[in-house]
Amino acid sequence: MKDENYICHIIIPTKNSAKSKKFYQEVFRWTIEKQPVTNSFDMLPHSQKGPSAELNPEEQVVVPAIYTTHIETKLKLIEKSGGRTLRQRTPIGKNAEQGHYALFEDPCGNKICLYSDEQLQSGSRLTR
Helix, strand or coil: CCCCCCEEEEEEECCCHHHHHHHHHHHHCCEEEECCCCCCEEEECCCCCCCEEEEECCCCCCEEEEECCCHHHHHHHHHHCCCEEEEEEEECCCCCCCCEEEEEECCCCCEEEEEECCCCCCCCCCCC
């Protein structure tokens, strides 16, 4: 069985991608790459330890992403446990080459992402 239920990615809001990119490169030496088909940037830790991060101009708050092998199953459990689905399973990339994600809100109103690489069609994926 594959490990799951750990934070694998963090979405960091930005109003100025160039300024944020420069900051994280200079301070943390992270590798920053433009995501295909989006306005976001992937940030990969130089040490390759811990989760990857993303600079995202569409978000207003920091959003952690939790790895799961089955997004739909996890969303059902979230709803049953008092959470609320904000976005159903959605492909990342044109052909889901980076996996899928979904967004939910916990019972206290915190926005959280689920990520799954279950149906990747190429070797590209978010760092875990």
